[in-house]
Amino acid sequence: MIKFFEYNWQVRDEWFKWCNQLTTEDLLKDRIGGVGSILYTLFHIIDVEYSWLRAIEGKDDVVVQFDDYNSVEKLKSLSDKFRNDIVESIPTNSDENNNKLVSIPWDEDTYTKSEILHHIIAHEIHHIGQLSVWARELELSPVSASFIGRDFKSV
Amino acid sequence: MIKFFEYNWQVRDEWFKWCNQLTTEDLLKDRIGGVGSILYTLFHIIDVEYSWLRAIEGKDDVVVQFDDYNSVEKLKSLSDKFRNDIVESIPTNSDENNNKLVSIPWDEDTYTKSEILHHIIAHEIHHIGQLSVWARELELSPVSASFIGRDFKSV
Numbered sequence: 046m047i048k049f050f051e052y053n054w055q056v057r058d059e060w061f062k063w064c065n066q067l068t069t070e071d072l073l074k075d076r077i078g079g080v081g082s083i084l085y086t087l088f089h090i091i092d093v094e095y096s097w098l099r100a101i102e103g104k105d106d107v108v109v110q111f112d113d114y115n116s117v118e119k120l121k122s123l124s125d126k127f128r129n130d131i132v133e134s135i136p137t138n139s140d141e142n143n144n145k146l147v148s149i150p151w152d153e154d155t156y157t158k159s160e161i162l163h164h165i166i167a168h169e170i171h172h173i174g175q176l177s178v179w180a181r182e183l184e185l186s187p188v189s190a191s192f193i194g195r196d197f198k199s200v
Numbered sequence: 201m202i203k204f205f206e207y208n209w210q211v212r213d214e215w216f217k218w219c220n221q222l223t224t225e226d227l228l229k230d231r232i233g234g235v236g237s238i239l240y241t242l243f244h245i246i247d248v249e250y251s252w253l254r255a256i257e258g259k260d261d262v263v264v265q266f267d268d269y270n271s272v273e274k275l276k277s278l279s280d281k282f283r284n285d286i287v288e289s290i291p292t293n294s295d296e297n298n299n300k301l302v303s304i305p306w307d308e309d310t311y312t313k314s315e316i317l318h319h320i321i322a323h324e325i326h327h328i329g330q331l332s333v334w335a336r337e338l339e340l341s342p343v344s345a346s347f348i349g350r351d352f353k354s355v
Contacts, residue, residue, distance in 0.1 A: 048314070048318055049318065049321075049322070052318065052322065077333065077336045077337050078332055078333030078334075078335070078336035078337065078342075079329075079332065079333060079336075156348055159203070160347065160348055161348070163203055163204065163207065163347045164346065164347040164348045166204075166347075167204070167207065167325050167345065167347045168345070168346075168347070170322050170325040170326050170329065171325050171326075171328065171329040171332070171345040172329060173326065173329065174234075174325065174326040174327060174328065174329020174330045174332075174333075175329045175330065175332060175333050177233055177234065177326070177329075177330060178232065178233030178234060178329075178330050178333040178334070179233075179333070180233070181232045181233035181234075182232050182233065187233075190322065190323070190326040191319070191323075192315065192318045192319040192321075192322045192323070193311060193315055193316070193319045
């Protein structure tokens with residue numbers, strides 16, 4: 046499971062670099078599909094990952110506002126800060142058979158740790174797929190989404 | 201790992217149903233981003249999954265031509281046929297620590313089973329994210345990509 050997180054984080058960092066070639070207008074422009082703009086998509090990915098991982102740890106949700114992180118630099122800092130908070134917790138949550146039920150601050154349902162980890166991983170890959178279409182619409186090459194051919198610490 | 205395959209298959213089947221509301225022209229129209237049309241994206245996902253899973257089993261690649269499967273019905277049949285061939289093999293390949301090296305018929309490199317399984321999973325989720333943007337461009341709601349809230353046999 047940790048390999049998917051490493052993959053997502055590596056791809057996300059490459060998208061941050063990719064974003065540096067765009068104007069603020071293009072980064073914030075509301076686009077068709079997904080959750081809106083390129084930057085808001087990255088914000089949403091970061092926010093969702095952090096909220097669910099904190100829920101697994103029994104911690105309160107931390108509410109962040111996009112308006113406070115609406116540049117590549119600020120968003121990359123937020124991503125790094127949150128990742129630093131959660132990176133140690135993921136390997137201990139990596140057992141696919143972990144069926145411990147988790148209560149969620151924003152939802153009355155309970156979910157298993159395993160479900161939540163799968164959800165976070167698929168969520169980011171899905172939204173990154175949307176960025177790749179918007180990149181082509183901007184006549185730019187998207188970041189590669191290939192899992193194979195990357196170096197990960199844990200592989 | 202098997203849960204991600206079940207997720208991808210369930211989502212893929214929902215996209216097949218979703219496709220039934222489109223005209224052949226819309227299904228085959230070349231779109232910006234990804235690998236082209238909606239139907240070709242689904243064909244590509246099926247082809248890539250089957251090729252890599254056969255490689256893991258040491259079997260030859262089976263080359264399929266899109267022109268033979270360029271309708272929703274034909275493509276769904278291909279997906280079902282290939283899935284039936286491979287469904288039994290996935291659980292035995294589900295160990296994330298499986299570092300056995302696999303030779304690939306179309307590539308001189310070798311990869312671990314684990315890398316390949318991760319690659320197949322991320323590959324499909326990424327392309328499905330692209331379909332979701334094209335759906336909105338057609339002013340249609342995409343299939344939900346949420347992992348949470350689905351029923352899987354193995355969860």
